[in-house]
Amino acid sequence: MSTVKDDGILQPPSAFEGRRWLFPSALVHALDPDAGRPGRRPRRTLRDWLVDFSLFLVAVVFGLAAADSMTPENTPQTLLVVDQWVGALACAAVWLRRRWPVGLALAMIPVGFLSNTAGGAGLVAFFTLAVHRPFRYVGWIGGISMALVPLFFWLRPEPTLPYVAAVAFTVLLGANVIGWGMLVRSKRQLMLSLRDRAQRAETEARLRAEQAQQLAREAIAREMHDVLAHRLTLLSVHAGALEFRPDAPREEVARAAGVIRESAHEALQDLREIIGVLRAGEPDEAGRPQPTLAALDALVAESREAGTKVTLLMRVTEPAAVPASVGRTAYRIAQEGLTNARKHAPGTEVTVSVTGAPGEGLTVCVRNPAPEGEVPPVPGSGQGLIGLTERATLAGGRLEHGPREDGGFGVRAWLPWG
Template sequence: MSSDETASETPAFPGWRWLLPSAVIHELDPEAGRAGRRPRRTARDWIVDFFGFLLAVVIGLAVADTLSDDPDLPHAVVVTDQLLGALACAAVWLRRRWPLGLAVATIPLAFVSTTSAGAGVVALFTLAVHRPFRYAAWVGGMQLVLIPLLLWVRPDPDLSYAPAVVFTLLLTVAITGWGMFVRSKRQLMLSLRDRARRAETEARLRAEQAQRLAREAIAREMHDVLAHRLTLLSVHAGALEFRPDAPREEVARAAGVIRESAHEALQDLREIIGVLRAGDSDDAGRPQPTLAGLDTLVAESREAGMKVTLDSRVTDSAAVPASVGRTAYRIAQEGLTNARKHAHGAEVTVSVTGAPGEGLAMSVRNPAPDGQVPHVPGSGQGLIGLTERATLAGGRLEHGPEDGGGFGVRAWLPWR
């Protein structure tokens, strides 16, 4: 009648419920306890209950033999004793539903029916298994106190009074302790099962969060890398569309920029896909831009026809942390890309200042454009990604219209 190990609760083993006590299933399966429904007995419960009933009957029959050998007992007393013992054995089948009531009822019954001793043993064990310690302590304590009186009124025919009292006391303590051990084992099993479920849930949530962060990082990287190239391509293609009669030199120049931008975008895309296939992090697999690459970025924008002024007043560009420099580069890149899309022909000013301990402050500003600008679709995802980058780096980023109709992106990044 000890607790079984928890079976694997998987669809591949649908018969796991048959191997567990109904009380354990009631705790493991929330559906079993809805609407106050009692847990149904499992095959294991029926087997254990049968052996419990059989144990009570065997003990009762053994005691009945001793009653028949006692010539001092009237026949009516013997018959009444055996009848009450039989009823007590039958009541063992109700031990799961009313463990406390059955255990309490067997205490006074023991004074009038010695053949109910087996049912009393099973009832006490059941109480210790299915109810908290305080119930088993009260009922077991009552039995310990009444055992000397019981053996005085109904002495054991085979043992003298003192050894019988000691043996019965030890047996009562052993039964109670065994039942409490089974209960603690079941509680430990349920606790471990609950902890395992919580650990699985937390691991799943952490995995989902990691996947979400990875997707966001990939989206930011792809946008930052490709948007710059594709915007060059889109702007020059739009210029050719709006000015089909442009001089051949300008058409050739725009076509060259389109070809170069498409080639660079394809190369960047291949690098990103290569990093993803290799499973590397954002900082591995390919060279990452730094603050020192601002000059190249500005030069590239100028070659594409933009008017860009770079104002860099950083004490030591080489000392800027790689993550901070990369974030600053992406901010400048996105700012130039937006200016190229929405303020074509306007002069853009990129300012960078900072020193160790003071942080790195930068801005990308452009005035309102002159004349008509070809429409280039955009959803603002780049600015959202820049804000996330700055926040992850421990800084902040602001963007919005400037006085006079222009637009500006301002950021501050920590530099310790």
């Protein structure tokens, strides 16, 4: 019975707005708490007025039928007048049934002993009690009223019916009225339950969408780190080399400047693509292709052109059969390993080995020896290896990294290849 607007606030749908008069005011207020004035009872709908008037007529008809059966021969004149006046007041009290259902039902118990014409109003009161209050109220008040029915007909016998038949008919009629009211209440509770279930489903769907968007943004952030760290490290390493060796040969300076320019251009291009995806609010599935294991040769060639000595050992059975997700993870591990080697061990020879076969998994190792001499400080956040560990774990594998016995550093990862 509700929809979610852009601001996330539940609002009643337009179909409900147009048919509000068809629902009881209590149900309208439950479905749309803003329908009534703050601090006041909800206004009666057209349906409420029709139902109230119909029940008032039912109480009047029952009262007239009861009054017609009472004659001066079997009822004293004073009691007859009192009975009719009390019955008329009871019928008028039917209009208060929505505001005080419990009080009206309780009042009808002694009123029923004084006035036979108030029987219809009593039935309406018990019906209202069953509709608007839980069963514990109906059980106690209705039970007391039913228990007093034999006493009533013993004190005031029905001239047209035997005692047992009158008691049985009255108890059966009261039970049917109360059962009808409980059925109406259960239908309203079912409608509210369905509304609440729809609300929870809408809320859960919105939360799942937000979670999916957050996961997509986190994936983009990891890609941003993996891509930009590789590019910017080249900038930092070669700019540091130019700073520490201002007397380097002209060819070496020109090559370093070319690497800086190309890396800056690539980093800027990657940043533009990633920012574009973030602004769009969804991952670019159809954008530039993601690297796989086949792109590892190009990565090694790029590192060699940047001046890093790299040895690639590829011992993979059926490399074309490596799943794209596994190959992409292996590529990112090798890329981060080469990036860290350039930052913290420049001038050393880095060994990248990839081995594996279907059913055995894919093992990626990146090792470098200890650097010679003092290494210029290169800023780093230390989040790269943490991200790689998380990436490998999410892929179902594991990753280990740390210093080696010879003073170097190594990264070893195993990825499942079913």
